[in-house]
Amino acid sequence: MATRTRPSSKRCAVIGGSGFLGRHLVERLVDRGYTVNVFDIRQAYELPGVTFHQGDLCDRQALLLALKEVSVVFHCASPAPASDDRALFQRVNIDGTRTVIQACHEAGVQKLILTSSASVVFEGTDIKNGREDLPYAKKPIDYYTETKIVQEKLVLEACSKEKGFLTVAIRPHGIFGPRDPQLVPILIDTARRGKMKFIIGDGSNLVDFTYVENVVHGHILAAEHLKADSPLCGQAYHITNDEPVRFWDFMSQILEGLGYSAPRYHLPYTLVYGIALLLWLMALVLRPLIRIKPTFTPMRVALAGTHHYYSCARAKKDMGYQPLVPLREAIVRTVESYPHLRKGA
Numbered sequence: 001m002a003t004r005t006r007p008s009s010k011r012c013a014v015i016g017g018s019g020f021l022g023r024h025l026v027e028r029l030v031d032r033g034y035t036v037n038v039f040d041i042r043q044a045y046e047l048p049g050v051t052f053h054q055g056d057l058c059d060r061q062a063l064l065l066a067l068k069e070v071s072v073v074f075h076c077a078s079p080a081p082a083s084d085d086r087a088l089f090q091r092v093n094i095d096g097t098r099t100v101i102q103a104c105h106e107a108g109v110q111k112l113i114l115t116s117s118a119s120v121v122f123e124g125t126d127i128k129n130g131r132e133d134l135p136y137a138k139k140p141i142d143y144y145t146e147t148k149i150v151q152e153k154l155v156l157e158a159c160s161k162e163k164g165f166l167t168v169a170i171r172p173h174g175i176f177g178p179r180d181p182q183l184v185p186i187l188i189d190t191a192r193r194g195k196m197k198f199i200i201g202d203g204s205n206l207v208d209f210t211y212v213e214n215v216v217h218g219h220i221l222a223a224e225h226l227k228a229d230s231p232l233c234g235q236a237y238h239i240t241n242d243e244p245v246r247f248w249d250f251m252s253q254i255l256e257g258l259g260y261s262a263p264r265y266h267l268p269y270t271l272v273y274g275i276a277l278l279l280w281l282m283a284l285v286l287r288p289l290i291r292i293k294p295t296f297t298p299m300r301v302a303l304a305g306t307h308h309y310y311s312c313a314r315a316k317k318d319m320g321y322q323p324l325v326p327l328r329e330a331i332v333r334t335v336e337s338y339p340h341l342r343k344g345a
């Protein structure tokens with residue numbers, strides 16, 4: 001008779017483990033003695049102690065193989081926000097997350113930790129020290145955010161002490177660090193094309209940028225504190241660097257660190273937002289004929305021109321969270337990790 005091995009609390013799966021955040025998470029889990037199964041549509045690296053399962057998270061059978069004898073699942077897979085593909089977001093973030101939950105039930109997984117986003121409450125207007133009890137955005141600013149809201153609700157509603165299936169959502173904001181394929185590469189690409197000359201608005205808006213190691217720390221703390229009698233069950237938690245910074249100071253430090261000039265001239269926020277909206281609509285209309293990808297999307301302009309920073313007091317109280325790497329050190333490490341993006345390289 002086949003015996004079913006009891007899931008070990010140190011055996012986990014990371015869905016999206018080939019990605020930027022996912023890979024940092026996998027590396028830290030391995031350091032902490034976890035055995036890790038990575039499930040992703042692509043395999044990006046090899047690491048001792050890690051087993052790769054290549055597949056689409058919408059494929060329940062493929063997922064089940066990766067979740068065998070696993071007690072903790074981290075779900076940090078998503079299409080990139082820049083893809084701006086509504087059908088893809090719907091399929092992966094909503095239908096796919098339903099499949100993940102179903103597969104977790106079938107495989108006897110005990111804990112599911114979702115990487116959500118602080119943007120689920122962002123509507124393009126100022127948020128200062130926002131707490132987790134802010135309502136979800138009624139008018140989400142893009143398809144990515146729209147589907148991240150539904151995804152978070154699905155995961156939190158699936159939390160059931162009776163069924164022995166516990167869930168929690170981590171809401172990071174503006175993740176950056178070595179190997180990030182978004183923030184630094186897009187910023188430098190924009191600078192190389194001579195488009196980083198302008199500050200949108202008066203430049204005083206404060207924003208959270210969160211170093212990837214701190215986001216990883218928040219995920220692992222959440223997994224280890226998530227118990228039937230803990231306040232974490234079915235809750236969302238902001239994880240930030242807890243050091244809001246002026247958006248344009250942060251961008252300037254990265255740009256100057258890599259040898260580029262910081263933007264100096266100001267443009268009115270409403271003007272730039274209006275142009276971005278117009279370009280986005282044009283791109284949408286022309287999509288059947290030609291694929292245009294504007295750099296300044298309405299989402300990026302809104303993020304660049306408003307305050308959006310969040311309180312992580314709840315994470316501090318319920319799971320003892322404190323950022324491990326301060327912002328100044330995080331920027332130095334990040335800049336040093338991109339020698340190929342230096343000016344002239």
Ligand SMILES: NC(=O)C1=CN([C@@H]2O[C@H](COP(=O)(O)OP(=O)(O)OC[C@H]3O[C@@H](n4cnc5c(N)ncnc54)[C@H](O)[C@@H]3O)[C@@H](O)[C@H]2O)C=CC1
Nearest residue numbers: 016018019020021040041056057076077078115117174175
């Ligand atoms: N980068 C940021 O600033 C923030 C990211 N997040 C969230 O963090 C998570 C991780 O983001 P990043 O690491 O930045 O993105 P990433 O693009 O580097 O990683 C996402 C991973 O998901 C995988 N994936 C996508 N579709 C899949 C599918 N159908 N089946 C299996 N795997 C699939 C990709 O191959 C990739 O390896 C995402 O859920 C994102 O929404 C939240 C807040 C901020």
Ligand SMILES: CC(C)CCC[C@@H](C)[C@H]1CC[C@H]2C3=C(CC[C@]12C)[C@@]1(C)CCC(=O)C[C@@H]1CC3
Nearest residue numbers: 081117119174182183186187190295300303304
């Ligand atoms: C062209 C410039 C105005 C801006 C260049 C930097 C931007 C690419 C990034 C600045 C803030 C970032 C951010 C995200 C992606 C990259 C930025 C727009 C997210 C949308 C990623 C996914 C999330 O869940 C929220 C993030 C907010 C901040």
